[in-house]
Amino acid sequence: MISAENSWIVAWGEAFGLPEGVPHWIYSAAALIFIFCFVIVPCGGLMSYFERKLSADLQARVGPNRAGPAGILQPIADLLKLLQKEARSEWNWKESLWLSVHTMALFSTLAVLPLGSMALLVNTEMSVFLPFWSALVLALGTMLLGLSQNSVPGWFGGIRVAAQTLAGSFPALISLLCTGVRSGSFRWSALAESQGFSPWDWTVVANPFQLVAFCVFVVSGLVLLAIAPLDGGLSMSDIHGGVSSHLYGMRLSLFRFGRFYGFFFWSVITVVLFLGAWDLPSQLVIPLRMGGAGRLLAFIELAWLLIKTFALMLLIIWIAKVNSRSRVDQITDFAWKVLSPFSLAALVGASLCAGWRAF
Amino acid sequence: MDKNQIVSKINRAAPGAVLEARRFGRSDMTSVWIEAQSIEKVAELLRFDPDISLDWLENLSVVELDGCLVLSYFLLSTAHPKLEIVVRSSLVPDTLQAEVEVPSVQAVWPMGIAMEQEAHLLFGVRFRASSLEHKPKQDFDFGRLFSTKFPDEIRGFPLRKKYGK
Amino acid sequence: MNDSNGEVLRTDLTSWTIGPYHGSLPAPMKLCLSLDGEIITDCEVETGFLHRGLEKACELHSWKATVAYADHLDPECAVFGELVLCLAVEQLAEIEVPLRAQCIRVVLAELARISGHLSFMVRMAKAVGSETIIHYLLRDREKILDLFELLTGARFSLNFLRYGGVSADVTDGFIERVLEVCELIRIRMKEYNDLFTFNFGFLKRTSEVAAISKNLVSHCGMTGPNARASGVSIDVRKVFPYSGYDRIDFEIPLGHGEGGVVGDVHDRFLIRLREITQSMEILKQLLDVVPAGDYMSTKCDQTSVIPPGESYVRIESSRGLLGCHVVSDGRNSPSRVQFRTPTVANLLAIPQIVRGIRIEDLPVVLASLDLGIAEADR
Structure with a gap:
């Protein structure tokens, strides 16, 4: 049941166009997926960029500077590369x-x-x-x-x-x-x-x-x-x-x-x-x-x-x-x-x- | 301890071993030519005599000259830093690719293990185990723990002059 | 954990073969370890993977080419191979080397020593996991390689020494640049010490780990910084001086056990740091007064015949005592060139050194021995 405490989830859901009366677990699942895709993964990307630039600065190197201005699109390039990796044949x-x-x-x-x-x-x-x-x-x-x-x-x-x-x-x-x-x-x-x-x-x-x-x-x-x-x-x-x-x-x-x-x-x-x-x-x-x-x-x-x-x-x-x-x-x-x-x-x-x- | 004294000591300890003592190349080092099979006694004397105490086998080099294999043991002493001597012997293999055999000096100079393995791999000089009655105490036993190997395709002894012919 | 007949958790000794390629090994070699948990109880060393047939190749080519082969003996510190060969041939043929050429040779040798020790520090840092210092050290080593390139045209395998001298004179400004680089490295040494050498984490990883006793040193015939770190004072430059080292005033650092035990990894590290300082001292003394004269002996050139005979010369390379036995029978190519390399003794000692350390210490210990497998396998 949706309690008063997390009725804000319903508010979020409404804002994103989910109909009322949907069971609570769908709201939670949607929230989890949303958080993962739009908070965690971009944070991962940003963090990897900052880490590489910071270590490059510390180590007297340059760091990523090819993908996009000052290499800012490097995480996207890495993501695309990882997505096209070959799956293993044996299991x-x-x-x-x-x-x-x-x-x-x-x-x-x-x-x-x-x-x-x-x-x-x-x-x-x-x-x-x-x-x-x-x-x-x-x-x-x-x-x-x-x-x-x-x-x-x-x-x-x-x-x-x-x-x-x-x-x-x-x-x-x-x-x-x-x-x-x-x-x-x-x-x-x-x-x-x-x-x-x-x-x-x-x-x-x-x-x-x-x-x-x-x-x-x-x-x-x-x-x-x-x-x-x-x-x-x-x-x-x-x-x-x-x-x-x-x-x-x-x-x-x-x-x-x-x-x-x-x-x-x-x-x-x-x-x-x-x-x-x-x-x-x-x-x-x-x-x-x-x-x-x-x-x-x-x-x-x-x-x-x-x-x-x-x-x-x-x-x-x-x-x-x-x-x-x-x-x-x-x-x-x-x-x-x-x-x-x-x-x-x-x-x-x-x-x-x-x-x-x-x- | 100059070279004549050393040679006379060797003569006393291993009679008949010394063939000749002369200058090594154009340097100040002495080279003492000995009978190949008597290397053990000579080694024992050179290492354990307190006046000589040549306790470092710096290098063991094998050279093929006119069909004979010449072994040179380059010796140094930590007790007498400027003392350096080369003990040399020569062996003639029966056929061009046959092995030759000589007593090993591992018991006297353990650092020779690697050098003897290399001589065997490259030239086919086999070092048979020491038959010294009084083997000196070994702190570390790693004869079995070090090996140098060639790929299996290599047959014969690569550094001989007629290898591959 | 995995057994083909059901899942049984094995708690006896595990055996693990590392090699020929592994992150902790400096070059292809095989170590068969016997492990009790994380502690290494036994180890077998197998080498021969980098055998290139150098000595045989020298016999098949001319005397001129032999210098190029000798220079590939240890690709990292190429000068020492060339130096020992040239000294051996000069002793054999009684060729006199002019003082200026001797000075240039020693300058190159000491620069190669510094460069070799910097590479050693890079390997130690990589083994311990400090990534920042690696780049700083490599950046400074580049300055030395730039000096080599300025003088000889090549960064690593120089092919610069010849029988009777060197192949070209020093260029303008070379001496000043060498002194600049010395000054730079002196300043950087302080930085490295602050960042790395006396770093608590690094000290914990290297103190009291894998101490080498004097007994083991004399048993295996170890020379060079590894032996000096354990307190055995051997340096060929002092005992059998060559190329004018007897006219230079320098000290031989010895290990004193500042990490806790004499001859541990930390000692081997500190000794090489101090040797870098001593090398800079030598360079300063040499470059103070560079003798004028020929850079190459006028009495012989590269086409002259090397007379029959033999010789044996030893020098102090950055890893230890490097010797060369040369035999000539008057023909156009050598009859035999044999190198006595210092790493072989280190390899012989490895089974004893790694007994009792943990697996995680293995890369650190192997890096601390400064193994040059290329020269061991020739």
Whole structure:
């Protein structure tokens, strides 16, 4: 049944010409497809362009400069190239199975992705934890994808990814709790409302423990999802990419896009939890809301959210390009021995601060 | 330790081994020609005598001259840095493509493993295992862990003069 | 995990053959590893994939062509192959090399040493995963290759040295440019140190990894920076000086275990950094006073006959002790040219070095040994 909370979906649906009385799941499915095609994929394209230009600048090179002015159409060129790749003749059913599990686990988080105050499909107390759990399912899928390949790099890649994910999940979860402690609830809307537009209202500077929680959250996210520079599980130099060493063509593009998407959703969640979400100055928000330009407000919020997300992603990519990769056992040691104690300390401190304010 | 002393020591340790001692080419190095099959005793002396202690087999080169194969062992010493000597022997193969056999010096100079494998591949010089009564202690055993191979299509010994003819 | 009779999770030793082509190998070679989890317990090395028949080719062509073959001995540091061959033939034929030619040869050799060490750093960076520094290093190596091109016309395989000297004199402005490049690299060294050498992540990947003991060095006959990093001080330029090295004042850096253990990967890296500095020192001293004179011995030219005889000469290449045994019987082509290359000893030591390291360390360790398979296989 359509509840009052997500009646905005009906409003969106009407605006796009879907008839009334259509079951709710069609609205949700349409929303998911819309978000994937018009938000995620363009973000992927833009991000790949920025990443290539940034690394080129860092490395004293030029970067893409052929496709379009200053190479801005490079992502489209890449997309066209990937679409015309040849499919493989033989079929490894195990690989297909685990690749689909991997993909489903990843893209199921689309439903939970907080993209604005009016674009929240799942706005419950569990919203914050759902992406986290799907990251664990993702790791399971990746591990079995690796083990299903008939080669040593695949096995080692799979086991390493599993080890890394286990190590990174604990600090990630604990530092996640710190934000809820501050805002009193784990709903996306509550988390966004407890922060503001100005950086002084963001969770990350609310107290030093939240700052620690922010750092632990970002780093443990990198460990959890095997993102550079902590991507020992998918190491190129010795196991040729591990799990992806035997994927090619469309499957490899699917795998790589999945990796980008993992990075992207972790960054979006970080921004929503710690870096002010989509909050805009109230002088902007109230007139737009009163004036009935809800959809315009939604786009502006989305744009602001994405700008902050891109900034965070580019910062991490910058650090990855400049530094060397860590070994898998060094990463897991770091996660267990450094990140976990810090996250626990941050949780205790944040709870104390919240309790103090309540007095 | 000059060359005459070394030669006399070799004569005492391995009587009859030394054929001749002369200057190597136009350099200051000494070359000592010995009987091919007595290389083991000579090697043992040169390595383990504390006054000589030539413990580095720098190079083992095989040259085919007028139908004979000349082996040259270029030796250096870490204890006496300026000491350099070449121990040479010559072997005549029975037919143009036949193998020749010589005792191996791997037990004395383990770094010779790779050089001996190469000599075998390129020239057909077979090095038979050491029969020294007192084999020196080996810290590392990797004779079996290193191999140089040719593609299977190559038959015979490529660096011999009459290869392919 | 995969077994043809049902799914059984194997927990015993796995064997994995890497090669001939693999991302962690510098050149075609085969390593058969035995793995216990991620730790390498045993390793077999197989080489011979890059055998090009160089030594045989030298016998079939004229003496002039032999220099071109020697220069392809190690394509990365081509000068050393040519230098050792020319020195050997000059000793054999008793050709005197004029001082100016000796100076030019040593300048080229030291530039090749710097270029070789920069390539080493590129391989280390690639193995460790630092992508930015690779481009900076290559950009600086380009300056040296530009210098080679200015003087000889070629960037990598120079074919510039001749028996009795070099084939052309230095051009105008060459000396100034060499000094400029030295200055540039000196400034860049500081940048590399800040960015890369003392980077915490890099130190974690390279300290206390795959230490080579002095025992192993003398067992396998390792020479060059790998041996000096373990504390064994051998440098041919000091012990058997050639081409005027006895008149130059320079030091030999030794490894001191700044990463934790003497002779580990970090030591091998630091030693080559210091050798670059020493090479620049040598270049400055040489180019201070370049002797005037001929660049080529007037008593012989390229068509003169090399008399019968033999000789053996050793030099210090960027990888270690490079030796050349030349035998001539008075004909138009050599009777035998044999090269003693330093990488063979490193290959011999690999099974011992990689025992006990993790798979992820393997590319780093192989890169740190500066293997030149082309010269090992000839």
